[in-house]
Amino acid sequence: MAASIKSLSALLAQATIDDHEESLQTANAAIKKSKTDTQAHHVRAVALLHLDRFDDALKVFEGVKELQETARFHYAYTLYKTGNAAKAVEVAGAEIENAARGMKHVLAQAAYRSENFAQASRVYRGLANQGAETEEYDIRINSGATDAQLEWFGQGELAQKKKPAREDLDVFETAYNAACASIARGEFAQGDICLKRAIDRCNEVEDMSDAEKKAEILPMKVQQVYILTQMGKVDEAEQLAAAIPFTEIKELSTRHIAQVNGIAASKEHSNPYLSHRLFHSSPKPSKTDQYFSFQTNLLRQDEYVINLLSQKSSGVAFSTEKVISAAPTPSLSPAVNMAAVLNAAAHARSAPTEKAALKQILPLLEKRPTDVGLILTITHLYVLTGNYAAATHLLESFFARLSHSGSASNLDVRFAPGLVATLVSLYVQQGRPGAARSELSKAAEYWGKPHKSKTEAPSKALLVAAGTALLDTHNQDNAKTAGEIFKGLYNQDNEDRAAIAGLVAAYSVTDSSSIPSDLTSILPEASRLVSDIDAVALEDAGVPALALPSQPSESRKRAAPKSIPSKAKRIRKARMPKEFDPNKKMDAERWLPMRDRSYYRPKGRKGKKRAEGFTQGGIEEKAPVQQQQGSGGTKGGKKKGKGRK
The missing domain is CATH 1.25.40.10 (Tetratricopeptide repeat domain)
Structure with a gap:
């Protein structure tokens, strides 16, 4: 020793x-x-x-x-x-x-x-x-x-910052992170500003060599191609992607992403077979330079889409089936549900219409009744065909099966914010606000209970929507439940204005005297909120005015407008004749038989003769009338032919 x-x-x-x-x-x-x-x-x-x-x-x-x-x-x-x-x-x-x-x-x-x-x-x-x-x-x-x-x-509700501060834009590393956060929130314009600022700040650093600056800026330009593509500036994205030297990017993962973004932004790569070859030309990154899971999912999705465009439907169906079968169902995994959507696309085999695609995909539901990705795909196709009732019934049946199972993991899927939002949107589309409020209330109640869940924290957007919907009912019990929801959100973040406003609104219904003064001081004053509202314009637009006590009750009534131009009724194309001219005035008597129309004039002797029986009084005809001779028959009449009656 x-x-x-x-x-x-x-x-x-x-x-x-x-x-x-x-x-x-x-x-x-x-x-x-x-x-x-x-x-x-x-x-x-x-x-x-x-x-x-x-x-x-x-x-x-x-x-x-x-x-x-x-x-x-x-x-x-x-x-x-x-x-x-x-x-x-x-x-x-x-x-x-x-x-x-x-x-x-x-x-x-x-x-x-x-x-x-x-x-x-x-x-x-x-x-x-x-x-x-x-x-x-x-x-x-x-x-x-x-x-x-x-x-x-x-999980943006767990982020420490929701918007970049001024000091974040002073250094290129923090400016780049602020750009990435803005892109993740879908704020592409803000992300573009932060990204340009990051590139400028990097070029201004004095203690870095030109090679070091280039190594830092190349990934930023790769991100910039993505931003321009998402903003619809495809020409700018294509020009920038063409100027990026892919082989000089050190990280192989970033190099591959750059090449994929270049394919997406390029008009020259419209040939799917050429895109397929370029997509697989990048070297694989090492185990210490791996993609994050959301990047892996997107890249795998791109690969499947390129394979479908290259007429490799059977291969995509087989590959996605392996991903789906390897995971427990129902699943909220983006990778599994993305595979389910593309598996349905592979089975549809480029169907020309949504109805044709449904015919090919619906049999899959019998084999995989709890496949979230497949159910959402069918729901979307129902919505595209205008069949909102079928889409709603499909989701309601799925939710009922998960609720009856009693499994904790199944209930997490049942009350997943995205699925709840989908059903609520369908209810709103069909004019069913009560059903929407009930669904949001159930979801808020579920996430409000302490339970072991896969999710780190319940969705803030879901809880805010549920609390707001409950407040709209103007019911005492619902307002109390909404207050509990907003109280929980306030305890998580005491600077969240949505939580503060909801809490104050709930207290004002249940117990207005218990509203803390420090909460109301944070909210903007009512005069500030209505400062840009023109009361006179609202009254002129038809908002009823309150009558003063001295005015008679009749003064509250408003005279109806003298004439309201009638809106022309729109005629569906299916009901229009083949040679219909919208500029030509339609005949008002077109629904009557021709002989009953006022402008009908029969042609020829026989036509005029027939018209005699059609007239009911008023007009005397000059045609000869047959005269009777007692009761024995006619005089001078022709004899009837044999066999005629």
Whole structure:
């Protein structure tokens, strides 16, 4: 033991920060003498980490199990750098309460890479509150990147910032993160402004070489192509994409995304077979340079679409079927539901109409009755054909099956915000506000209960919509429920104006005396809200005016307008004749038989003769009338022919 300590002391004495190769050689020499020297193995692992030989460092930790406990920080960092972020989170988070700042940074980075952005945000918030001036800049950059990812993953309510501050646009890293967050929220114009600011700020940095600036700016331009495409500026996007040197982008994942965006923005790549070849021409990224799951889903979706355009429907159907069958149903996974939508498209085989597509897809519902992606696809096709009742019935039946199952995971799907919003939209389309309010109320009640859910937090948009719908009923009990909803939102964020306004509105119905003054002071004054309203214009437009006490009741009545021009009734095309001329005045008597029309004039002797029987009094005809001779018949009449009656 003494020899081991002596050799380690000599080892550390010779080690320097700048010469990690020498530290590695000394550690190797010590290990040759004693393979059980744990401290020498530790020094060897640290030297390998400094030399960026992460795979070799991982072998050291796997070979010496004791190091995994005694050198937990370096082990977690090694796992993170070798692409095993989930394992790194497990190791770094085991004793995080009493851990040093370095371990917390590793945990935050590993949580970010393993897509646990809520945990990463909490760790960065804690590091910022603890205070460290030397780390303030790095924490601000990493927190901004985490906020952007939360927006992409539909958890924007957990983001620390919803809008970029002025200081965020002063540095290119934070400006780029602000641009990404704006893009994730669908605010493309704001994202474009932030992105241009980031490129300008990067070019202004003095302590960076031109090569370093180019390496930072290229990914920003790739993002700019996406923004221009989403804004409909396809020509600008195509021009910018053509100017990006794809081969100079170091990260292979970014290079592939750049090439895919270039295909999407290019008019020259209208040939699907050429696009298919270009799509698969990029080299695959390493395991430490992987896409985030939402990027993987989009790229896989692009691949399936290109395959469908290349007449590879059978291959797409087979591939997507494997993805669907490998996952439990029902599922809220974007990858699984996207595969279900494209599986339906593959079975439709480019059907010419929505009804034809439904005929091909509906049989799949018998095999996969709980497939969320398939059900939403059929719902969408029903809406396109105008069959809102069938779309509503399909979703209601699906929800009923999930509710009766009693499974916690099934109920999470049943009350998923997106599915609830779809059914509520169908109710609104059909003029059923009561059903919409009932559905929102059920969803708010479900997410308000404490239960183990897959979702980190219930959707804020869903809760706000539910609370607002309950307030619109003007019912005391519903207002109380709405107050509980907005109270929960206020406890999460006491600066949320939607929560404050809802809470005040609910209190005003249930107990107006208990409204805290600090809440009403935050809301804008009523005079400010109605400052741009013209009361006279509203009265002239037909808003009834209140009568003064001295006025008789008749003064409140308004005279009807003298003449209201009748709006021409629109005739459907199916009811129009083939040679219909809309400019020609239609005959008012067109529904009467020709002989009953006022302008009818029979032609010829026989026609005039027939007209005699049609006239009912008034007009004397000069035609000869047959005279009667008693009761014995006619005089001078011709004898009837044989067989005629």
